[in-house]
Amino acid sequence: MNASQELTLYGAAASGSVAVEATLTLLGLPYQLIEGATWAEAAARDRVATANAMRQIPTLVLPGGEVMTESAAILIYLADLHPEARLAPAVDDPKRRQFLRWMTYVSSAIYSLHWIKPDVKRIGAPESARDAVVDAVHERIAFCWSHMDSQLTPGRYLLGEELTVLDVYVAVISRFGPWRERFYAAAPRMAEVIRRVDQEPRLAALWRKRFPQD
Incomplete structure:
Protein backbone atom coordinates (compact mmCIF):
# COMPACT_ATOMS: atom_id res chain seq x y z
CA MET A 1 0.00 0.00 0.00
CA ARG A 86 -7.95 -15.22 9.92
CA LEU A 87 -9.05 -12.44 12.26
CA ALA A 88 -12.72 -13.29 11.71
CA PRO A 89 -14.55 -16.53 10.96
CA ALA A 90 -15.46 -16.85 7.31
CA VAL A 91 -19.07 -16.30 6.26
CA ASP A 92 -19.63 -20.05 5.92
CA ASP A 93 -17.89 -20.90 9.22
CA PRO A 94 -20.37 -21.97 11.94
CA LYS A 95 -18.52 -19.65 14.36
CA ARG A 96 -19.52 -16.67 12.24
CA ARG A 97 -22.94 -16.35 13.87
CA GLN A 98 -21.56 -16.03 17.37
CA PHE A 99 -18.78 -13.78 16.14
CA LEU A 100 -21.31 -11.30 14.74
CA ARG A 101 -23.50 -11.67 17.83
CA TRP A 102 -20.76 -10.79 20.27
CA MET A 103 -19.11 -8.08 18.19
CA THR A 104 -22.44 -6.30 18.05
CA TYR A 105 -23.15 -7.01 21.71
CA VAL A 106 -19.87 -5.50 22.93
CA SER A 107 -20.57 -2.42 20.85
CA SER A 108 -24.22 -1.90 21.73
CA ALA A 109 -24.58 -3.33 25.24
CA ILE A 110 -21.24 -2.27 26.72
CA TYR A 111 -19.15 0.24 24.77
CA SER A 112 -22.12 2.50 24.02
CA LEU A 113 -22.79 3.02 27.74
CA HIS A 114 -19.52 4.90 28.12
CA TRP A 115 -21.03 7.71 26.03
CA ILE A 116 -23.14 8.65 29.07
CA LYS A 117 -20.31 9.17 31.51
CA PRO A 118 -18.70 12.42 30.29
CA ASP A 119 -22.06 14.24 30.40
CA VAL A 120 -24.93 12.57 32.28
CA LYS A 121 -27.27 15.28 30.99
CA ARG A 122 -27.27 13.29 27.75
CA ILE A 123 -29.78 10.95 29.41
CA GLY A 124 -31.63 13.72 31.23
CA ALA A 125 -29.89 13.30 34.58
CA PRO A 126 -28.75 16.38 36.50
CA GLU A 127 -25.03 16.92 36.99
CA SER A 128 -25.60 16.49 40.73
CA ALA A 129 -26.49 12.84 40.02
CA ARG A 130 -23.33 12.15 38.06
CA ASP A 131 -21.67 9.83 40.59
CA ALA A 132 -24.81 7.74 40.99
CA VAL A 133 -25.32 7.51 37.22
CA VAL A 134 -21.73 6.46 36.59
CA ASP A 135 -21.96 3.84 39.34
CA ALA A 136 -25.15 2.50 37.74
CA VAL A 137 -23.47 2.41 34.32
CA HIS A 138 -20.56 0.44 35.76
CA GLU A 139 -22.91 -2.02 37.42
CA ARG A 140 -24.71 -2.56 34.13
CA ILE A 141 -21.43 -3.07 32.27
CA ALA A 142 -20.27 -5.63 34.83
CA PHE A 143 -23.58 -7.47 34.44
CA CYS A 144 -23.20 -7.46 30.65
CA TRP A 145 -19.69 -8.89 30.86
CA SER A 146 -20.96 -11.58 33.21
CA HIS A 147 -23.77 -12.47 30.83
CA MET A 148 -21.37 -12.74 27.89
CA ASP A 149 -19.04 -14.90 29.96
CA SER A 150 -21.87 -17.28 30.81
CA GLN A 151 -22.67 -17.76 27.12
CA LEU A 152 -19.17 -18.51 25.87
CA THR A 153 -16.99 -21.60 26.12
CA PRO A 154 -13.60 -20.17 25.20
CA GLY A 155 -10.68 -22.16 23.92
CA ARG A 156 -7.35 -20.44 23.62
CA TYR A 157 -9.37 -17.46 22.44
CA LEU A 158 -12.99 -16.43 22.86
CA LEU A 159 -14.32 -18.35 19.86
CA GLY A 160 -11.85 -21.22 19.84
CA GLU A 161 -8.21 -21.62 18.95
CA GLU A 162 -7.67 -18.60 16.70
CA LEU A 163 -7.27 -14.95 17.62
CA THR A 164 -10.01 -12.77 16.15
CA VAL A 165 -10.93 -9.11 16.29
CA LEU A 166 -13.49 -10.06 18.96
CA ASP A 167 -10.59 -10.87 21.30
CA VAL A 168 -8.95 -7.56 20.42
CA TYR A 169 -12.21 -5.65 20.94
CA VAL A 170 -12.83 -7.15 24.37
CA ALA A 171 -9.18 -6.61 25.36
CA VAL A 172 -9.65 -2.89 24.71
CA ILE A 173 -13.18 -2.25 25.97
CA SER A 174 -12.61 -4.24 29.18
CA ARG A 175 -9.94 -1.71 30.14
CA PHE A 176 -12.63 0.96 30.63
CA GLY A 177 -14.79 1.41 33.73
CA PRO A 178 -15.48 -0.57 35.86
CA TRP A 179 -11.94 -1.58 34.81
CA ARG A 180 -10.08 -4.81 34.57
CA GLU A 181 -10.27 -5.99 38.17
CA ARG A 182 -14.07 -5.94 37.97
CA PHE A 183 -13.99 -7.50 34.50
CA TYR A 184 -11.87 -10.39 35.77
CA ALA A 185 -14.32 -10.99 38.60
CA ALA A 186 -17.42 -10.73 36.40
CA ALA A 187 -16.04 -12.75 33.48
CA PRO A 188 -13.57 -15.35 34.78
CA ARG A 189 -13.68 -17.52 31.65
CA MET A 190 -12.98 -14.59 29.37
CA ALA A 191 -10.36 -13.23 31.77
CA GLU A 192 -7.84 -15.94 30.93
CA VAL A 193 -8.23 -15.26 27.21
CA ILE A 194 -7.88 -11.51 27.58
CA ARG A 195 -4.73 -11.87 29.65
CA ARG A 196 -3.37 -13.89 26.74
CA VAL A 197 -4.30 -11.15 24.27
CA ASP A 198 -2.51 -8.65 26.52
CA GLN A 199 0.63 -10.75 26.05
CA GLU A 200 0.33 -11.05 22.25
CA PRO A 201 3.86 -10.24 21.02
CA ARG A 202 2.64 -8.42 17.91
CA LEU A 203 0.66 -6.01 20.08
CA ALA A 204 2.95 -5.59 23.09
CA ALA A 205 4.45 -2.27 21.95
CA LEU A 206 1.04 -0.88 21.00
CA TRP A 207 -0.53 -1.80 24.34
CA ARG A 208 2.33 -0.12 26.21
CA LYS A 209 2.08 3.03 24.13
CA ARG A 210 -1.69 3.40 24.01
CA PHE A 211 -2.51 2.25 27.56
CA PRO A 212 0.49 3.70 29.41
CA GLN A 213 -1.24 3.62 32.80
CA ASP A 214 -1.74 -0.17 32.75
Whole structure:
Protein backbone atom coordinates (compact mmCIF):
# COMPACT_ATOMS: atom_id res chain seq x y z
CA MET A 1 0.00 0.00 0.00
CA ASN A 2 1.60 3.30 -1.07
CA ALA A 3 1.08 6.69 0.57
CA SER A 4 -1.92 7.51 -1.62
CA GLN A 5 -3.59 4.34 -0.39
CA GLU A 6 -2.92 4.97 3.29
CA LEU A 7 -5.76 4.82 5.79
CA THR A 8 -6.45 7.74 8.09
CA LEU A 9 -7.67 7.02 11.61
CA TYR A 10 -8.99 9.58 14.07
CA GLY A 11 -8.34 8.15 17.50
CA ALA A 12 -6.90 8.61 20.96
CA ALA A 13 -4.90 6.73 23.54
CA ALA A 14 -6.92 4.68 26.04
CA SER A 15 -9.99 4.79 23.81
CA GLY A 16 -11.98 2.41 21.65
CA SER A 17 -9.99 3.45 18.61
CA VAL A 18 -7.06 1.43 19.98
CA ALA A 19 -8.93 -1.71 18.89
CA VAL A 20 -8.73 -0.43 15.32
CA GLU A 21 -5.04 0.41 15.74
CA ALA A 22 -4.43 -3.10 17.07
CA THR A 23 -6.20 -4.67 14.11
CA LEU A 24 -4.27 -2.55 11.63
CA THR A 25 -1.08 -3.58 13.43
CA LEU A 26 -1.95 -7.27 13.21
CA LEU A 27 -2.67 -6.84 9.51
CA GLY A 28 0.50 -4.86 8.89
CA LEU A 29 -1.41 -1.99 7.28
CA PRO A 30 0.06 1.53 7.36
CA TYR A 31 -2.16 4.33 8.60
CA GLN A 32 -2.01 7.96 9.56
CA LEU A 33 -3.24 8.61 13.09
CA ILE A 34 -4.89 11.92 13.89
CA GLU A 35 -4.78 12.05 17.66
CA GLY A 36 -7.45 13.65 19.81
CA ALA A 37 -9.60 12.77 22.81
CA THR A 38 -12.96 13.96 21.53
CA TRP A 39 -14.68 13.47 24.88
CA ALA A 40 -12.31 15.99 26.49
CA GLU A 41 -11.03 18.36 23.80
CA ALA A 42 -13.09 20.72 21.64
CA ALA A 43 -10.19 20.94 19.18
CA ALA A 44 -10.24 17.16 18.73
CA ARG A 45 -13.98 17.24 18.07
CA ASP A 46 -13.46 19.97 15.48
CA ARG A 47 -10.74 17.95 13.73
CA VAL A 48 -12.83 14.81 13.40
CA ALA A 49 -15.92 16.82 12.38
CA THR A 50 -14.41 17.22 8.91
CA ALA A 51 -14.90 13.47 8.42
CA ASN A 52 -17.64 12.60 10.93
CA ALA A 53 -20.39 15.02 11.89
CA MET A 54 -20.95 13.01 15.07
CA ARG A 55 -17.47 14.19 16.18
CA GLN A 56 -16.63 10.81 17.62
CA ILE A 57 -13.78 8.35 17.42
CA PRO A 58 -12.87 5.97 15.97
CA THR A 59 -13.42 7.39 12.53
CA LEU A 60 -11.59 5.66 9.68
CA VAL A 61 -11.10 7.32 6.29
CA LEU A 62 -10.44 4.82 3.52
CA PRO A 63 -7.95 5.55 0.72
CA GLY A 64 -10.69 6.69 -1.67
CA GLY A 65 -12.09 9.10 0.91
CA GLU A 66 -15.00 6.97 2.10
CA VAL A 67 -15.62 7.27 5.82
CA MET A 68 -16.31 4.41 8.20
CA THR A 69 -17.49 4.86 11.78
CA GLU A 70 -18.70 2.45 14.50
CA SER A 71 -15.88 0.42 15.96
CA ALA A 72 -17.43 -3.02 15.49
CA ALA A 73 -18.20 -2.31 11.83
CA ILE A 74 -14.63 -1.13 11.21
CA LEU A 75 -13.12 -4.21 12.86
CA ILE A 76 -15.36 -6.64 10.97
CA TYR A 77 -14.66 -4.83 7.68
CA LEU A 78 -10.89 -4.94 8.15
CA ALA A 79 -10.93 -8.60 9.17
CA ASP A 80 -13.11 -9.59 6.23
CA LEU A 81 -11.00 -7.55 3.80
CA HIS A 82 -7.97 -9.66 4.74
CA PRO A 83 -9.26 -13.23 5.19
CA GLU A 84 -5.73 -14.61 5.00
CA ALA A 85 -5.08 -13.16 8.47
CA ARG A 86 -7.95 -15.22 9.92
CA LEU A 87 -9.05 -12.44 12.26
CA ALA A 88 -12.72 -13.29 11.71
CA PRO A 89 -14.55 -16.53 10.96
CA ALA A 90 -15.46 -16.85 7.31
CA VAL A 91 -19.07 -16.30 6.26
CA ASP A 92 -19.63 -20.05 5.92
CA ASP A 93 -17.89 -20.90 9.22
CA PRO A 94 -20.37 -21.97 11.94
CA LYS A 95 -18.52 -19.65 14.36
CA ARG A 96 -19.52 -16.67 12.24
CA ARG A 97 -22.94 -16.35 13.87
CA GLN A 98 -21.56 -16.03 17.37
CA PHE A 99 -18.78 -13.78 16.14
CA LEU A 100 -21.31 -11.30 14.74
CA ARG A 101 -23.50 -11.67 17.83
CA TRP A 102 -20.76 -10.79 20.27
CA MET A 103 -19.11 -8.08 18.19
CA THR A 104 -22.44 -6.30 18.05
CA TYR A 105 -23.15 -7.01 21.71
CA VAL A 106 -19.87 -5.50 22.93
CA SER A 107 -20.57 -2.42 20.85
CA SER A 108 -24.22 -1.90 21.73
CA ALA A 109 -24.58 -3.33 25.24
CA ILE A 110 -21.24 -2.27 26.72
CA TYR A 111 -19.15 0.24 24.77
CA SER A 112 -22.12 2.50 24.02
CA LEU A 113 -22.79 3.02 27.74
CA HIS A 114 -19.52 4.90 28.12
CA TRP A 115 -21.03 7.71 26.03
CA ILE A 116 -23.14 8.65 29.07
CA LYS A 117 -20.31 9.17 31.51
CA PRO A 118 -18.70 12.42 30.29
CA ASP A 119 -22.06 14.24 30.40
CA VAL A 120 -24.93 12.57 32.28
CA LYS A 121 -27.27 15.28 30.99
CA ARG A 122 -27.27 13.29 27.75
CA ILE A 123 -29.78 10.95 29.41
CA GLY A 124 -31.63 13.72 31.23
CA ALA A 125 -29.89 13.30 34.58
CA PRO A 126 -28.75 16.38 36.50
CA GLU A 127 -25.03 16.92 36.99
CA SER A 128 -25.60 16.49 40.73
CA ALA A 129 -26.49 12.84 40.02
CA ARG A 130 -23.33 12.15 38.06
CA ASP A 131 -21.67 9.83 40.59
CA ALA A 132 -24.81 7.74 40.99
CA VAL A 133 -25.32 7.51 37.22
CA VAL A 134 -21.73 6.46 36.59
CA ASP A 135 -21.96 3.84 39.34
CA ALA A 136 -25.15 2.50 37.74
CA VAL A 137 -23.47 2.41 34.32
CA HIS A 138 -20.56 0.44 35.76
CA GLU A 139 -22.91 -2.02 37.42
CA ARG A 140 -24.71 -2.56 34.13
CA ILE A 141 -21.43 -3.07 32.27
CA ALA A 142 -20.27 -5.63 34.83
CA PHE A 143 -23.58 -7.47 34.44
CA CYS A 144 -23.20 -7.46 30.65
CA TRP A 145 -19.69 -8.89 30.86
CA SER A 146 -20.96 -11.58 33.21
CA HIS A 147 -23.77 -12.47 30.83
CA MET A 148 -21.37 -12.74 27.89
CA ASP A 149 -19.04 -14.90 29.96
CA SER A 150 -21.87 -17.28 30.81
CA GLN A 151 -22.67 -17.76 27.12
CA LEU A 152 -19.17 -18.51 25.87
CA THR A 153 -16.99 -21.60 26.12
CA PRO A 154 -13.60 -20.17 25.20
CA GLY A 155 -10.68 -22.16 23.92
CA ARG A 156 -7.35 -20.44 23.62
CA TYR A 157 -9.37 -17.46 22.44
CA LEU A 158 -12.99 -16.43 22.86
CA LEU A 159 -14.32 -18.35 19.86
CA GLY A 160 -11.85 -21.22 19.84
CA GLU A 161 -8.21 -21.62 18.95
CA GLU A 162 -7.67 -18.60 16.70
CA LEU A 163 -7.27 -14.95 17.62
CA THR A 164 -10.01 -12.77 16.15
CA VAL A 165 -10.93 -9.11 16.29
CA LEU A 166 -13.49 -10.06 18.96
CA ASP A 167 -10.59 -10.87 21.30
CA VAL A 168 -8.95 -7.56 20.42
CA TYR A 169 -12.21 -5.65 20.94
CA VAL A 170 -12.83 -7.15 24.37
CA ALA A 171 -9.18 -6.61 25.36
CA VAL A 172 -9.65 -2.89 24.71
CA ILE A 173 -13.18 -2.25 25.97
CA SER A 174 -12.61 -4.24 29.18
CA ARG A 175 -9.94 -1.71 30.14
CA PHE A 176 -12.63 0.96 30.63
CA GLY A 177 -14.79 1.41 33.73
CA PRO A 178 -15.48 -0.57 35.86
CA TRP A 179 -11.94 -1.58 34.81
CA ARG A 180 -10.08 -4.81 34.57
CA GLU A 181 -10.27 -5.99 38.17
CA ARG A 182 -14.07 -5.94 37.97
CA PHE A 183 -13.99 -7.50 34.50
CA TYR A 184 -11.87 -10.39 35.77
CA ALA A 185 -14.32 -10.99 38.60
CA ALA A 186 -17.42 -10.73 36.40
CA ALA A 187 -16.04 -12.75 33.48
CA PRO A 188 -13.57 -15.35 34.78
CA ARG A 189 -13.68 -17.52 31.65
CA MET A 190 -12.98 -14.59 29.37
CA ALA A 191 -10.36 -13.23 31.77
CA GLU A 192 -7.84 -15.94 30.93
CA VAL A 193 -8.23 -15.26 27.21
CA ILE A 194 -7.88 -11.51 27.58
CA ARG A 195 -4.73 -11.87 29.65
CA ARG A 196 -3.37 -13.89 26.74
CA VAL A 197 -4.30 -11.15 24.27
CA ASP A 198 -2.51 -8.65 26.52
CA GLN A 199 0.63 -10.75 26.05
CA GLU A 200 0.33 -11.05 22.25
CA PRO A 201 3.86 -10.24 21.02
CA ARG A 202 2.64 -8.42 17.91
CA LEU A 203 0.66 -6.01 20.08
CA ALA A 204 2.95 -5.59 23.09
CA ALA A 205 4.45 -2.27 21.95
CA LEU A 206 1.04 -0.88 21.00
CA TRP A 207 -0.53 -1.80 24.34
CA ARG A 208 2.33 -0.12 26.21
CA LYS A 209 2.08 3.03 24.13
CA ARG A 210 -1.69 3.40 24.01
CA PHE A 211 -2.51 2.25 27.56
CA PRO A 212 0.49 3.70 29.41
CA GLN A 213 -1.24 3.62 32.80
CA ASP A 214 -1.74 -0.17 32.75
